[in-house]
């Protein structure tokens with residue numbers, strides 16, 4: 001590495017994940033490929049989503065689903081048997097899928113942009129215009145006019161005595177295993193824990209989710225949380241809630257966890273531990289003070305234009321202090337940030353229009369406000385919930401533990417939020433996004449004919465339930 | 479009135495015609511003494527800040543709407 005005059009760039013992006021790629025490509029488009037862009041980070045190109053996040057997790061979810069669907073006795077007369085599993089083969093195919101996605105959508109794509117130079121190493125500000133890139137070969141300084149902070153987030157690993165010695169998995173390395181853990185303890189119970197927990201249970205693990213709190217999320221409707229927990233329990237996932245893990249000890253046969261439950265201490269042996277206690281923004285080591293960028297342990301503070309407290313420096317994705325950590329949000333924010341750098345038309349992020357999902361079965365998806373969020377914000381709202389059994393397609397599918405909920409403005413009926421727990425919820429939630437984006441009200445929804453019979457009809461039936469007693473409606477009532 | 483010297487980075491120029499178009503666009507938005515280097519994309523010019531707001535230079539017509547030229551103010555003296 002050189003000690004010459006630092007190389008200069010129009011835009012330096014700290015990160016090589018979803019936010020970074022989206023920003024680098026959009027900035028290239030906006031400037032006809034003339035902005036000189038540096039992108040730096042560690043690990044494989046593409047960051048969390050493609051390598052250790054959305055892609056491998058959804059691959060595992062779908063594989064586990066196909067196994068259970070082959071075994072489940074859903075309709076009388078269709079005889080199915082217990083399938084067998086070659087876990088190492090499945091995980092090998094998962095890793096190949098990740099590799100080909102990364103090659104095609106990241107490594108090959110970036111080669112089309114000669115204006116983007118990819119660096120390898122962690123970056124740290126030395127002054128408001130300069131970052132130092134540090135890797136195994138040494139240090140190199142580069143200078144930029146604009147910067148995008150897109151350093152993502154990392155799994156939170158709790159400080160539990162004995163945990164490091166006993167060894168554990170996180171969502172960073174679980175994709176490397178080739179033997180399915182017999183007894184798996186998942187410490188923490190967020191979205192990743194639920195998706196991986198249900199999938200590994202379906203593939204043959206006995207999964208125990210260990211949580212200090214009984215809730216899955218602070219914003220989800222409690223009825224939805226209960227229904228989701230019920231589904232997982234029906235499939236054999238065990239929930240230990242209201243307990244805290246005091247210590248971990250490796251034994252000849254496994255890993256023994258000691259928990260406190262009230263005054264009692266309980267010991268349980270597991271074969272493997274997966275830590276899933278949420279993710280913390282990667283702000284450490286960036287030396288943001290030197291760049292005049294305000295941040296806290298919750299992430300980098302930005303305005304809705306994705307600008308930080310230094311007007312030349314923007315941030316996008318998981319590193320931002322905000323309520324969601326999502327691939328789509330990271331990509332959108334990356335694109336918004338560079339549009340605001342290079343275009344006169346300024347764009348804002350609207351978190352209310354960002355849909356998100358938990359890929360359990362049934363899936364949970366939400367957009368806009370939940371009742372809890374509306375209450376916390378002092379917004380008046382009225383809500384209705386409909387059971388999947390009240391939707392004709394739900395009955396045909398023999399679905400249960402499914403729910404639809406609409407949160408509306410009591411004054412004008414405008415849709416403020418939608419929650420769905422049902423098959424295809426992640427696909428159906430897009431209707432909710434358009435309703436909120438267009439400022440539609442419940443009547444607009446009721447007056448829109450949906451295909452019969454579909455699960456999506458549940459959204460319309462929920463809107464009807466604001467005006468009618470659904471138990472007195474025939475199934476083809478408009 | 480105060481004369482301000484502005485340096486702006488222009489993206490999207492590929493030939494001398496582009497330089498002429500951007501220069502004309504800057505001139506009609508109040509800039510004078512314009513010099514543009516096609517290779518680096520750097521433009522420097524003078525504005526009268528009582529008539530032209532340096533913060534609004536990025537959104538003058540030659541850089542807005544369907545235009546494929548983008549301008550970014552780098553320095554105002």
Ligand SMILES: Cc1cc2nc3c(=O)[nH]c(=O)nc-3n(C[C@H](O)[C@H](O)[C@H](O)COP(=O)(O)OP(=O)(O)OC[C@H]3O[C@@H](n4cnc5c(N)ncnc54)[C@H](O)[C@@H]3O)c2cc1C
Pocket residue numbers: 014015016017018019020040041042043046047048049050052053054055057058121122123124150151152153171192282284285286316317318319325326327328329330359
């Ligand atoms: C198991 C799992 C499943 C998920 N499933 C979904 C899903 O189904 N749908 C969804 O929308 N989201 C999902 N997510 C979330 C999604 O993956 C993230 O929100 C998204 O990848 C964040 O992108 P990012 O660009 O902000 O950060 P990342 O992709 O994490 O990229 C961060 C980049 O910054 C670099 N970096 C870190 N520190 C430094 C430094 N000091 N200097 C320079 N570079 C640095 C890293 O090397 C990396 O390249 C999932 C996440 C996980 C873990």
